[in-house]
Amino acid sequence: MLIGIDFGTTRTIVAGVDRGNYPVLTFLDTDGDAHEHFPSVVAWEDGRLVHGFEALAAARAGAPHLRSIKRLLGEPTTHPGTTVRIGEQELLLADVLTGYLGALREALPEGAGPAAVSVPAHAHGAQRFMTLEAFRRAGFEVVAMLNEPSAAGFEFTHRQPRSLSARRTRVVVYDLGGGTFDTSLVQADGTSHAVLGSVGVNRLGGDDFDEVLADVVLEAAGRTRAQLTGPQRDRLLDDCREAKERLTPQTRRMVVELPTADGAGEPVVVAVDAFYSAASDLVARSVSAMEPLVGSLDKDSTVAGIYLVGGGSGLPLVPRMIRERFGRRVHRSPYPAASTAIGLAIAADPDSGFTVSDRLSRGFGVFRERDAGAGVAFDPILTREHPIPEHGEIVVTRRYVAAHNLGWFRYVEHTSVDAVGEPRGDLVPYAEVIFPFDPALQGSDGAEETERLAAVPVERRAGGPLVEETYTIDAAGIVSVRIADLTTGYAREYGLGR
Ligand SMILES: Nc1ncnc2c1ncn2[C@@H]1O[C@H](COP(=O)(O)OP(=O)(O)OP(=O)(O)O)[C@@H](O)[C@H]1O
Ligand SMILES: [Mg+2]
Incomplete structure (x- = not known):
């Protein structure tokens, strides 16, 4: 089965090609529960590297781990000789990525692949090269490597072909991921797409919202970060992430467990408004990063819409603030977290009729x-x-x-x-x-x-x-x-x- 793999900062999401449908594939965690993602985490446990859900469980139990493989790949100084520390181990970043992708491949159903894969639109050459090499060394046949926002553009035009008209042929893709924000102007002519321009912020994503929420929780409890151990901070961030992901537009209050010294947790209640007012700066930063691309949107009648993708766009605050600024032409993907993976599967599918010319x-x-x-x-x-x-x-x-x-x-x-x-x-x-x-x-x-x-x-x-x-x-x-x-x-x- 052809697949699309969106290797993300926090989560890797895979969609398959199944006779014109593009289902999101599931992975089992250590309790045997299914999830529509494979965590982008690597941990050192019992003298070996473990990956994905196993690594997440090991990290929660205090094992040394690495959550930022993709952020490290995106650093301007990263090259094939770049090493990284996981606990006592000094390893080549390229080998860590290959090991992670190998574990992902093992976790996929038998016969999954060949794959279309993606990199951030602003990825530098070494990042593209190292990502491609790692997929190949992990045993994947890579049929295409697209910029992430181009892939999301496929998902939009496949899902909402009627939003486009003879005059309105452009889509602005707003992708708020776990660790990166990208926005791109995609020209969609029929089934052929071109990315006309792209800007990205390498350090703005859903993770930052978790950090903001953790601060709001700590302040409400009258405590500081310095009073927490490393593993306690990680547990707090995990809990903040889960509480954030449960938010709906109707939620007024949220409860987060603040880890305490006895290993238990103290439930802390915070008002959603308090979280949103602390987090609105982050959304505002994404809006200012978009300005060069969409500055003239009010007058520009060629743009069919702004398409919100990436797991971070699942937060109700995001569409609310983007609509305040840009009005009705803002659409949110029904599967914001999986939009890129689905678009990649569409690109991998020779029967979809889509082509892309990236820049x-x-x-x-x-x-x-x-x-x-x-x-x-x-x-x-x-x-x-x-x-x-x-x-x-x-x-x-x-x-x-x-x-x-x-x-x-x-x-x-x-x-x-x-x-x-x-x-x-x-x-x-x-x-x-x-x-x-x-x-x-x-x-x-x-x-x-x-x-x-x-x-x-x-x-x-x-x-x-x-x-x-x-x-x-x-x-x-x-x-x-x-x-x-x-x-x-x-x-x-x-x-x-x-
Ligand atoms: N329903 C939701 N509400 C709010 N945030 C969510 C929701 N679902 C996922 N997220 C957040 O989305 C982020 C992950 O998004 P995504 O999977 O698009 O990122 P990624 O691909 O791992 O990262 P990147 O695109 O930066 O490489 C995490 O911060 C996660 O908490
Ligand atoms: Mg992503």
Whole structure:
């Protein structure tokens, strides 16, 4: 069975493809109860790693654990060598993710897969690359990797095709997850979608609402966080999360268990209004992050609606505040937590008739040494509006006469460039390539070449060779480059993900 897997910060949700239906798959917890998610938790117990519900139970019993695999993947400095500590263990983040996805695969029904998977729209290249690698190493065949909001856009147009008209062809996807907030403008023409723009906040999600509720509970009880042990804080947050998820638009009061020293709990009653007024800042932050995309919504008649997805949109405060700001065109997914997974299953289903052309949500460019190494120039290669091809590859080619004995290229991703083309905001180092323009330096020693060339001083050279760089981007948004000296025919190919 084809599936869609939404690997989330707090929960991983899987939907299947079943003759035109896209059911959400269930997982059993340690008591044998079924849930429509697999917790994104890893714990160290009895000398081994455990995952999902087993890890959640181990964590509750005080085992060292990690709840933030995806947040760590999203850090701008994360690369394939990044390690993480779980208790005494120092492990490669990439291995932890592979182990987690392997456990997810074991927990799926026999024969589940191949899979469409997703990453946040603002994921940098290393995150895309490491996520894809981990799925493959865990034994999944990955048929597509989409940006999460594009997947949610599929779920919207599949479910509400009538909201779209010849004039109103755009949807703003508002995705409030456990740890991240993303909003994207999706162009939906018939069954073909394109993401026109996307902004994300890497540290805004449902988890933050749990933290706010915990503070409200502590204040009502006249206690402070410092008075709780680590495991007690975790239990309080778990209980806050459960109480928050039980809220309906009619709820007035909520009860949360505050852990006490004797191992029991003290029930604390708080007014829902008190929680909402403390949490409204978080929703307001999501609204201001949306402004660049929807600033002109009041006048813009091409937008069919704002679609609220992500488990965090299940909180009644969210649709209420978004409607206060944007009015009637706000719709909430009937399955906010599963919308992305369902959209991925639709994308994996060849019979659904949907296609997507995604766009890189970050620019991609290269720093080059200039003036014999005395300066650095930045060349944008792909802009953030560049489409990601649905299948196969598209190519950007550059030709120039080399002015040095060596080309030293440092590839980076950036969130934006300023007026003079210098990258601004987050920068993600991606790969470093040293290519010999001087024929005397063009050996065939493969892996050792970089080390050998790094020792050669950069010098200006007149009458250098004609060089061609060919950039290839695949359906997962991963870029590779082939650099060729067209004079001597010497050429090398470099994958820019590793
Ligand atoms: N009914 C509900 N009401 C309020 N919040 C809910 C509800 N159901 C789930 N949530 C919250 O949604 C969040 C998880 O959402 P979701 O599963 O979309 O996130 P994720 O995919 O794990 O994270 P991310 O998208 O950031 O990677 C959690 O904070 C959870 O408490
Ligand atoms: Mg999500």
